[in-house]
Amino acid sequence: TATVNLYWHVISQDTTLEGGNIPDSMIADQIAVLNQDYAPSGLQFVLKETIRTTNWYWFNEVGPNTDAQTQMKQQVCSCLVELEGGVADFNVYTVGFTDSEYIGLLGYSTFPADYAGNPMDDGSVILFSSLPGGSTANFNEGKTLTHEAGHWVGLYHTFQGGCTGVGDMVDDTPPEASPASGCPTGRDTCTSPGLDPINNYMDYSDDSCMTQFTPGQSARMADQLRTYRGIDI
Ligand code: ARG
Ligand code: ZN
Ligand code: CA
Numbered sequence: 001t002a003t004v005n006l007y008w009h010v011i012s013q014d015t016t017l018e019g020g021n022i023p024d025s026m027i028a029d030q031i032a033v034l035n036q037d038y039a040p041s042g043l044q045f046v047l048k049e050t051i052r053t054t055n056w057y058w059f060n061e062v063g064p065n066t067d068a069q070t071q072m073k074q075q076v077c078s079c080l081v082e083l084e085g086g087v088a089d090f091n092v093y094t095v096g097f098t099d100s101e102y103i104g105l106l107g108y109s110t111f112p113a114d115y116a117g118n119p120m121d122d123g124s125v126i127l128f129s130s131l132p133g134g135s136t137a138n139f140n141e142g143k144t145l146t147h148e149a150g151h152w153v154g155l156y157h158t159f160q161g162g163c164t165g166v167g168d169m170v171d172d173t174p175p176e177a178s179p180a181s182g183c184p185t186g187r188d189t190c191t192s193p194g195l196d197p198i199n200n201y202m203d204y205s206d207d208s209c210m211t212q213f214t215p216g217q218s219a220r221m222a223d224q225l226r227t228y229r230g231i232d233i
Pocket of ligand 3: 172
């Protein structure tokens with residue numbers, strides 16, 4: 001097993017809960033979910049530091065590939081890269097994604113192989129109301145961070161590549177034509193053997209539907225973490 005240090009960046013637009021200023025207890029509950037979900041894979045996360053920043057622009061506008069994102073990560077995270085954080089440390093940013101362009105976005109992440117080219121970009125940006133007890137219906141049991149951390153350890157979506165080709169590069173997740181939503185029974189979008197892996201953390205199902213990583217995914221994350229982050233599970 002291995003332990004990963006977690007740096008939690010609370011980005012809020014003001015000092016209220018609705019404005020993203022989540023209490024420490026919500027962060028603790030989220031980390032408990034994360035650790036429960038990763039325990040079978042031999043990975044544990046330990047909170048090293050919580051950094052709180054009020055910034056209206058970042059909270060609302062920090063979509064993928066935006067100036068807001070580059071600015072936020074450089075300003076909030078440069079200290080970590082230089083002084084304490086690094087390739088083996090997990091940076092999580094909770095934000096609002098309130099701009100109409102980003103409504104419905106739950107989060108996004110970097111992959112282990114991305115670190116070398118852009119160390120400052122490393123980590124996951126997630127919707128603050130997706131934490132356990134948050135206000136986002138069907139997505140408020142903390143599975144968004146489990147999913148985004150899945151990318152951070154090198155996993156692709158179960159529907160990657162559709163029904164053909166190497167898909168998610170994992171053998172024991174049956175291929176899937178498209179993302180699942182809700183929690184469908186008997187979904188089977190590819191002719192190859194196996195029902196769609198709708199209960200997998202790397203699909204798009206509701207939080208209540210997400211219950212597992214497969215042994216193949218655990219093996220891939222161990223390999224990716226060893227190769228790119230120097231972490232030995
Ligand atoms: N759509 C997001 C992504 O591609 C996250 C999906 C999270 N799903 C959930 N049930 N919380 O990274
Ligand atoms: Zn994803
Ligand atoms: Ca697969």
